[in-house]
Amino acid sequence: MRNAFAHEITVCAAKDTSIVVLSGDIGNRLFDSYKQECPGRFFNCGVAEANMTSMAAGLAMCGLRPITYTITPFNTIRCLEQIRVDICYHNLPVIIVGTGSGLSYANLGSTHHSCEDIALLRVLPNMTVICPADVVELRLALRAAVKHQGPVYLRIGKKNEPVIYANEPPFQIGKAIVVKKGTDVCLLSTGNMLPISVGAVDLLKEQGISAQVVSFHTVKPLDVDFLKNAFGKFPLILTIEEHSLIGGFGSAIAEWLVDNPSQNGKFGRIGLEDKFIHGSGNQENARKILGLTSKSIADKAIQLLSSD
């Protein structure tokens, strides 16, 4: 995803001269074309995320559209108060890009995992939280984000993620995308869980269960029209995220559900337990250990559908 980000931001910034990229000492060669196309609008801000974030706010106060880019925990939790006060309190059009989100850097250990970022960013007033599922959604999300009048958090992956979309779907911030149609269970996936969720469709079909898969790229604001309709229609709704079950995407839906009680559908969540992850190996292995697989989605759906 980071290559697609670098490519797309180069395209956007060539057209919009207010775009400025701030990097926290990563992705240097990644931005070679950007630097060539947009000279004077790339700054390596060093390993100093608090300063980078507040500087982005200062740039935005002067009419520019800065983008901060570094590894997710360092671009979010490390400088959360700068995001809150300088960017969100002023409601400035700054895009915060967290790269290597969720368990993308599973093998690097818990310092580099980001399983709390959705919770921490979505609680901030004025913030929009977008978790693109693949490079196609990322390009669309970025194009929308650079036109958005306010702060955006873009939660992206690392590299070589599976591509789900053959063509660009209609994309709007805050509007979920139906990827596969079905009738018995509705799988609401956010971010990089989309391929895993799509993989559950065939497993459920073998059991005679028709699954719908939805890419819920925007965690904030929620697509409430979609939720109203889905909870009225489906016997079961499941959320899937590579993030803690505390405060994340599933929690956002649960909050909505408490405020908008459903007479119909059951609701379940798949995500990460409340613990640090040790010795997981790579992302694929971490997902196996932690139950973020197509099989665990299918199993959970079958279990919830058959329970009273």
Add this chain to the structure above:
Amino acid sequence: MNYKVSELESIARQIRGKVVEMSHKSGGAHLGSALSCIDILVALYWRALKIDPNNSRVPDRDRCVFSKGHASMALFATLGFKGFFPIELLDTYAKPGSCLEEHPGPGCAPGVEAATGSLGHGLSLGIGMSLAARIQSKSYNNFVLMSDGECNEGSVWEAAMFAAGQSLDNVCAIIDFNKWQATGRSCEIMALEPLHEKWRSFGWSVYEIDGHDMNALVEVLTTVPDGSGKPVAVVSHTIKGKGISFMEDDNNWHYRIPKAEEVHLAKKELGLL
């Protein structure tokens, strides 16, 4: 017009009187911190800054980020006296429904460049503004008024290194070095000294002045950029509670609110009665 130093000193006395009154009426704290930076603000707003109080958002204006947001009474009174808004607005300070809260909110009043109150943010904001000027080929300057206690924050030194690394000479950090922070001496709680040397070693062009000497303030603040190609730091030695004898260098006035008779005494000392 260029105000004479004696006129600036007179304005500063009036602002001090207003600030003491505001604290009394509102119950707003941080009076000592407000009083220590008023001469700096007067030198900035009446001499150094290229600003138009009637057109406070003009894109090419100089910017002043008031990073020590807890001393907002000093900023608001300065902006009121300078004519950014009707001076009567100051009487609403910290009252329910007022746009003037104890820490300045975003766009709360004309002339307020940024919401501050959490320390260690302002310098980075100012540096972002300086970078914006460079990107947009504009020549405005950016001043950041900071407290000495604020220099405890690591983000200040991140910002200092970045600005020097980029040779941003259109930014000026003014440190209101009043020797106190909330609960103790700023040179004892952390090893703040030698403050001048710290800024110099971080690559800044540093001036050390008496922050109540209007001549010195005007001289240094009107010569930014200073031709060194470096960002400018002005270590301003000040006295917390400056101008009111019974408040000077007494840290109780970080939180204490003056009583009616103390307001009277203060105004008398300032020659306002």
